[in-house]
Amino acid sequence: MLKQLLLLGSAILLIVTITGCNWSDIIYAEDEFIGTVVSEDGTALPGITVEINHIDDDYNIVETPEVMTTDSNGQFVIEHITKMTITPKLDGYIFSPQSIVRKDNTIFEADSAAVTFTAHAIDTPCGKGVFEEENVHIHDSEDLARLIGYTEISGDLVIEDYSKPYDTIISLDALSCLKKIGGSLEIIGNQRLEDITGLSSLESVGGDMLIGDVCYAGCFGNEKLSNIKFSSLVSVGGSLRIWNNIELTSLGGTFDALESVDLLNIMWCHSLTELGSFNNLTSVSSINVNDNDSLCNDVAQTWADQVTSHCNNTDSILVTIDNIECAD
Numbered sequence: 001m002l003k004q005l006l007l008l009g010s011a012i013l014l015i016v017t018i019t020g021c022n023w024s025d026i027i028y029a030e031d032e033f034i035g036t037v038v039s040e041d042g043t044a045l046p047g048i049t050v051e052i053n054h055i056d057d058d059y060n061i062v063e064t065p066e067v068m069t070t071d072s073n074g075q076f077v078i079e080h081i082t083k084m085t086i087t088p089k090l091d092g093y094i095f096s097p098q099s100i101v102r103k104d105n106t107i108f109e110a111d112s113a114a115v116t117f118t119a120h121a122i123d124t125p126c127g128k129g130v131f132e133e134e135n136v137h138i139h140d141s142e143d144l145a146r147l148i149g150y151t152e153i154s155g156d157l158v159i160e161d162y163s164k165p166y167d168t169i170i171s172l173d174a175l176s177c178l179k180k181i182g183g184s185l186e187i188i189g190n191q192r193l194e195d196i197t198g199l200s201s202l203e204s205v206g207g208d209m210l211i212g213d214v215c216y217a218g219c220f221g222n223e224k225l226s227n228i229k230f231s232s233l234v235s236v237g238g239s240l241r242i243w244n245n246i247e248l249t250s251l252g253g254t255f256d257a258l259e260s261v262d263l264l265n266i267m268w269c270h271s272l273t274e275l276g277s278f279n280n281l282t283s284v285s286s287i288n289v290n291d292n293d294s295l296c297n298d299v300a301q302t303w304a305d306q307v308t309s310h311c312n313n314t315d316s317i318l319v320t321i322d323n324i325e326c327a328d
Contacts, residue, residue: 044072156184188210191224277306296324
């Protein structure tokens with residue numbers, strides 16, 4: 001199948017056409033979802049893998065995932081429509097949208113009679129250089145695909161998908177070439193993003209860096225994020241804030257290359273028990289580790305003492321630790 005797809009070019013257009021003139025037609029007509037996968041020229045593509053997950057209101061999978069492939073006519077049929085996600089999969093490609101969601105009485109919370117999946121090859125040379133936009137906002141996988149092959153973004157990069165719940169971001173693999181962000185980086189409010197290993201080549205962020213979100217009028221963190229990996233990150237020009245990632249349990253191995261950051265702030269990560277080494281950190285102005293409901297204060301304090309001990313400005317670093325007291 002991969003060989004067949006490569007003949008169509010490095011970027012392949014896959015169209016899932018849902019029969020009917022509007023979403024309600026699809027929901028109530030025989031209670032089934034019919035999709036057709038075709039190439040850009042309209043040729044049906046058999047053998048495309050499609051994964052279906054039945055979910056609850058919090059996107060938790062409640063049954064064993066179903067896996068099907070498109071038939072000889074490029075079609076797949078899902079019977080007995082429930083709350084679910086539908087995700088096409090093909091090694092070496094990302095799709096836009098990456099995954100679509102049905103959570104209530106309307107299919108996928110979208111407003112079109114057809115959903116188009118565009119497959120973008122990510123196994124490409126990192127030769128596009130600088131992406132010249134002052135502020136890059138990624139709200140869906142189509143936005144994300146624009147950055148494939150770029151090594152640098154000149155301005156800010158904001159990745160958040162809560163404005164488009166039917167087109168959710170589940171992977172940042174499109175950013176595997178990215179090494180430098182001139183401005184700030186924010187990864188916020190991504191409901192189904194489980195890991196950000198796609199940013200493992202990132203070496204520097206010129207401004208602030210926020211992974212999660214604030215909890216003032218409501219919490220919109222990365223609710224499923226369990227794996228953070230910035231193994232190449234050396235410097236953050238401003239603050240590094242890791243906030244409200246409720247599934248994150250460990251930062252072990254995450255920031256081993258980091259040498260300098262202004263403020264290091266870890267809050268509201270209520271499953272976090274391990275903070276990682278930060279062994280190469282030599283410059284930080286303050287460290288705040290607060291309101292993490294599974295993190296023991298003595299563990300956090302010991303970690304902070306180790307981190308500050310190899311910094312050049314040890315005596316001037318402000319440290320605040322306020323989590324939970326654990327029994328001996």
